[in-house]
Amino acid sequence: MKHRSASFDVVIIGAGLAGTTLAGGLARSGKSVALIDIHSVHPREFRGEKFGPEVMTAFEELGWGSTVRDCVSVFDAVRVVHFGRLVETKHERAYSAYYSDLVNGLRSGLPNTIELTIGRVIGIELSSEIQTVRLKDEQEFKSRLVVLATGLGEALLREAGVLRQVVNPRHSLVIGFDMAAHRECFPFVGLTYNPESYKHRTAYLTMFPVGDRMRANLFSYREPNEPWTKAFRANPERELALLMPRLRGHCPNLSVTGPVEIRSMDLVCTTGYDRDGIVLVGDAFQTACPASGTGMFKVATDVKRLASIHIPNWLATPGMSWSKIKAFYSDPVKRECDNASMRSSLRERAINTDSSIVWSLLRSRRYFGRHAYYAQQRTVMALIKLLGASSASKWISSSPPDFPV
Numbered sequence: 001m002k003h004r005s006a007s008f009d010v011v012i013i014g015a016g017l018a019g020t021t022l023a024g025g026l027a028r029s030g031k032s033v034a035l036i037d038i039h040s041v042h043p044r045e046f047r048g049e050k051f052g053p054e055v056m057t058a059f060e061e062l063g064w065g066s067t068v069r070d071c072v073s074v075f076d077a078v079r080v081v082h083f084g085r086l087v088e089t090k091h092e093r094a095y096s097a098y099y100s101d102l103v104n105g106l107r108s109g110l111p112n113t114i115e116l117t118i119g120r121v122i123g124i125e126l127s128s129e130i131q132t133v134r135l136k137d138e139q140e141f142k143s144r145l146v147v148l149a150t151g152l153g154e155a156l157l158r159e160a161g162v163l164r165q166v167v168n169p170r171h172s173l174v175i176g177f178d179m180a181a182h183r184e185c186f187p188f189v190g191l192t193y194n195p196e197s198y199k200h201r202t203a204y205l206t207m208f209p210v211g212d213r214m215r216a217n218l219f220s221y222r223e224p225n226e227p228w229t230k231a232f233r234a235n236p237e238r239e240l241a242l243l244m245p246r247l248r249g250h251c252p253n254l255s256v257t258g259p260v261e262i263r264s265m266d267l268v269c270t271t272g273y274d275r276d277g278i279v280l281v282g283d284a285f286q287t288a289c290p291a292s293g294t295g296m297f298k299v300a301t302d303v304k305r306l307a308s309i310h311i312p313n314w315l316a317t318p319g320m321s322w323s324k325i326k327a328f329y330s331d332p333v334k335r336e337c338d339n340a341s342m343r344s345s346l347r348e349r350a351i352n353t354d355s356s357i358v359w360s361l362l363r364s365r366r367y368f369g370r371h372a373y374y375a376q377q378r379t380v381m382a383l384i385k386l387l388g389a390s391s392a393s394k395w396i397s398s399s400p401p402d403f404p405v
């Protein structure tokens, strides 16, 4: 049992993606930061495994660019399949890593002014001046500001007086697994396979390289306890082939290796965060449906706004009352990012599963709209081949519309 007490500008609870990147960003600008996490090494856990250039740009702006590049795989070509047909190859840079490798890589790149303390935080006392954070082993940390970056955990939110509100319980079911064959054995670099019909409550399957492996994430709106979910865990190859009958035409080898990781995700936001001395970041404030692919961008946006604008402003003047902290929650960039993530999480589930007349009509509009669009693209391509008319290529847009709802 340790009896230690130390003081900092900022104590960050949770050294996941949000806590670690924020700690580094603040320490690099001269703030004294304590970072606390339960685990000395972030355990293997199925979380966000792929992100786009906008997240990388945010990491770079926070001084994390080279550390992140050392822990991720980079790829530039993703085949997109709709209704069983290859419709385009997207040439946009993307990055991938097992989540624990990314977080542990970030932790190893922390400036040496930051001490990562391992322990479970069990108590937080808040005031408009000095905050106190207590660990299970009786260590105590004092700071001007506490950042809660504890992800999906609920216990500490309650301890801080913040309430979690489940917007939609069991909003989505996400499945992650490694393909058995080496990544070089696949006829593509990356693949996004959209459902062949809307009846299976499936958002999409994505396959992407991680190191020398090919990783797969299947995003669906199924229930964790329904027979399909159990069947998928027992025999993923068979269930994939049944779910997406034309998948084998694009990915002949569907052999899966290792554990099939299945997570049921609630869509959650918080209330009661209008407290002195504390700010919530990343999933601790609001989760995203993994199918929306917005969770890591939301983390990056929160961290960038806090590290570059809000926390330096708050520390520049005495006190740490809610009247200062509320500037973060009303920050238009953060709000738009959170709202866009929530909108996209709710819309994608509704358009895939909601049987009301309005959503059924919107689903049909998307279905027939996409069919018509791709049929038109194929016709134009055929004409170009037939006539050799390079000028006809102007009729092909570089990327298909999303048929928004």
Ligand SMILES: Cc1cc2nc3c(=O)[nH]c(=O)nc-3n(C[C@H](O)[C@H](O)[C@H](O)COP(=O)(O)OP(=O)(O)OC[C@H]3O[C@@H](n4cnc5c(N)ncnc54)[C@H](O)[C@@H]3O)c2cc1C
Binding pocket: 013, 014, 015, 016, 017, 018, 019, 036, 037, 038, 039, 042, 046, 047, 048, 049, 050, 051, 119, 120, 121, 122, 149, 150, 151, 152, 153, 156, 174, 263, 265, 281, 282, 283, 284, 288, 290, 293, 294, 295, 296, 297, 299
């Ligand atoms: C299955 C799944 C798939 C996803 N896929 C995608 C995707 O494809 N694209 C995308 O952009 N996003 C995706 N996301 C979302 C993304 O992973 C999260 O938004 C992001 O990881 C949140 O990071 P965080 O730092 O807020 O939380 P975390 O990384 O969970 O960090 C929380 C940390 O707090 C620590 N902690 C908790 N309680 C305590 C305590 N009492 N004391 C000390 N430490 C504590 C934990 O140990 C942990 O290290 C996915 C999420 C899931 C679950």
